[in-house]
Amino acid sequence: MGDTRDLSLILDSRIPLIAIESPDERRVLSHLLQFAMHRGLAFYEWSATRGLRRGGLTSPAAPSVEFADPSEVLTHIFATPGPALYGLCDIHPYLSNEPKVIRHLKDIALDYDRLGNTLVLISHAIAVPAELGRVTASFKLRLPSDEELMAMVRSQARAWAKLNAGRKVKTDGATLSKLIANLRGVTHADAQVLIRHAIFADGAIGESDIPGVNRLKFDLLDAEGVLHYEHDTESFASIAGLDNLKAWVRLRQDAFLSGKPTDRPKGVLLLGVQGSGKSLAAKSVAGQFGVPLLRLDFGALYNKYHGETERNLRNSLQQAELMAPCVLWMDEIEKGIAVGDSDNATSKRVLATLLTWMAENKRSVFLVATANEIADLPPEIMRKGRLDEVFFVDLPDLATRREIFRIHFDKRDLDPSTFDLDALAQATEGFTGAEIEESIVSARYLCASKDAPVCTQETLDAVARTYPLSVLRADAIDRLRTWALGRTVPA
Ligand SMILES: Nc1ncnc2c1ncn2[C@@H]1O[C@H](COP(=O)(O)OP(=O)(O)O)[C@@H](O)[C@H]1O
Numbered sequence: 336m337g338d339t340r341d342l343s344l345i346l347d348s349r350i351p352l353i354a355i356e357s358p359d360e361r362r363v364l365s366h367l368l369q370f371a372m373h374r375g376l377a378f379y380e381w382s383a384t385r386g387l388r389r390g391g392l393t394s395p396a397a398p399s400v401e402f403a404d405p406s407e408v409l410t411h412i413f414a415t416p417g418p419a420l421y422g423l424c425d426i427h428p429y430l431s432n433e434p435k436v437i438r439h440l441k442d443i444a445l446d447y448d449r450l451g452n453t454l455v456l457i458s459h460a461i462a463v464p465a466e467l468g469r470v471t472a473s474f475k476l477r478l479p480s481d482e483e484l485m486a487m488v489r490s491q492a493r494a495w496a497k498l499n500a501g502r503k504v505k506t507d508g509a510t511l512s513k514l515i516a517n518l519r520g521v522t523h524a525d526a527q528v529l530i531r532h533a534i535f536a537d538g539a540i541g542e543s544d545i546p547g548v549n550r551l552k553f554d555l556l557d558a559e560g561v562l563h564y565e566h567d568t569e570s571f572a573s574i575a576g577l578d579n580l581k582a583w584v585r586l587r588q589d590a591f592l593s594g595k596p597t598d599r600p601k602g603v604l605l606l607g608v609q610g611s612g613k614s615l616a617a618k619s620v621a622g623q624f625g626v627p628l629l630r631l632d633f634g635a636l637y638n639k640y641h642g643e644t645e646r647n648l649r650n651s652l653q654q655a656e657l658m659a660p661c662v663l664w665m666d667e668i669e670k671g672i673a674v675g676d677s678d679n680a681t682s683k684r685v686l687a688t689l690l691t692w693m694a695e696n697k698r699s700v701f702l703v704a705t706a707n708e709i710a711d712l713p714p715e716i717m718r719k720g721r722l723d724e725v726f727f728v729d730l731p732d733l734a735t736r737r738e739i740f741r742i743h744f745d746k747r748d749l750d751p752s753t754f755d756l757d758a759l760a761q762a763t764e765g766f767t768g769a770e771i772e773e774s775i776v777s778a779r780y781l782c783a784s785k786d787a788p789v790c791t792q793e794t795l796d797a798v799a800r801t802y803p804l805s806v807l808r809a810d811a812i813d814r815l816r817t818w819a820l821g822r823t824v825p826a
């Protein structure tokens with residue numbers, strides 16, 4: 336209801352052009368039709384495919400398409416005194432490459448007193464050209480409130496019951512509030528789709544519907560391809576060590592999920608050697624919180640949309656906010672915002688955009704950034720208050736290496752109790768988790784080729800064949816460690 340009132344206020348204020356950004360074109364058109372009927376105005380819709388038509392007529396097969404060309408339709412409107420209301424759908428592409436279209440719009444706007452024609456430009460995104468700024472008002476539709484969402488759930492539940500001999504949709508209060516919380520931030524049309532999806536599969540809204548709703552919601556929101564929905568999260572049980580990090584996350588879990596802005600945890604940076612389990616840890620934070628994991632793809636951000644990098648980053652961050660509560664994962668962040676040489680200007684602006692967002696974001700979006708190097712990391716990112724903590728993920732100690740062996744044998748259906756885990760842990764000093772995993776994989780292949788079961792000795796042999804990074808790059812790792820000491824917290 337709020338939308339209708341706000342839109343009426345603008346329409347009544349005698350502003351000739353109104354730009355409405357909305358993915359929900361039908362809803363806008365139906366608002367406009369209602370307004371026109373109330374005021375006794377003529378209402379027309381235009382699009383390049385359907386031309387100009389009387390609004391509100393749903394005849395599927397229009398006999399002919401009139402005024403499909405935007406210049407033609409605007410000439411017609413200029414020559415046809417109103418008062419009338421026009422809804423122009425997707426005229427935005429012509430605003431960037433057809434100066435004549437802009438001029439036509441301006442002519443109509445400047446002649447408003449004579450014509451009385453109001454033009455509403457409806458597009459998913461619309462950049463109003465400077466020439467039209469003074470005669471254009473921008474308007475955004477409100478997103479549905481919790482009450483409206485609940486009403487939509489009820490009405491869809493009734494629809495399902497009707498189709499199923501009056502059977503009731505099964506659900507419970509807790510799941511229902513969770514569903515509503517996950518629907519916040521989507522448009523009315525998208526909410527309908529998501530609610531139907533949750534209900535119509537099995538006539539029940541259960542805990543198991545929530546991940547599906549989240550995934551579909553992400554698909555509906557995603558326009559840029561910069562943010563990826565990671566289907567596979569991990570649990571803390573699949574990572575050995577990192578006890579500090581795990582305890583830190585567990586302590587803050589309730590505060591994060593409550594969504595309250597006070598003292599809400601914002602995020603962490605995981606710094607450490609390649610292969611030490613940082614990416615795995617990022618995934619497991621999402622698993623531990625039980626929320627969607629979204630990965631920001633810096634490569635796509637820089638490559639796909641030349642010159643639109645910051646806008647796309649802002650969109651992606653906004654999208655993440657709409658998915659809240661969620662974990663936003665920026666893997667190898669130094670590659671995205673390096674202070675190094677080349678493409679400096681862009682990555683500086685990207686960093687600025689990111690820092691602003693980190694300072695201002697009010698939603699439950701927990702940022703997990705990982706980095707292998709510090710040399711390239713801009714110091715601003717480390718400043719207190721941006722992120723809650725910087726954890727250093729060191730090479731695993733003896734007990735952790737033993738646990739890594741146990742986890743990875745177990746993962747491959749090899750019984751850990753048949754191995755000498757202590758001997759293996761002893762033999763892998765300086766190995767990363769990834770290197771330990773690789774030696775198991777290597778032993779397995781070798782044994783498979785000999786049709787023999789994997790045993791401790793084969794694994795030890797594989798270990799002996801491995802040259803760990805900590806040996807090959809001892810200096811770099813030493814430097815990283817020295818730097819981390821005192822500046823970071825052990826993970
Ligand atoms: N602490 C650990 N516990 C269990 N597995 C680990 C651990 N560290 C690394 N691994 C294994 O090594 C793989 C690669 O680690 P990854 O998380 O990609 O490291 P990083 O992101 O730090 O380079 C992981 O997927 C996991 O199988």
Ligand SMILES: [Mg+2]
Pocket residue numbers: 610613614615666705
């Ligand atoms: Mg990684």
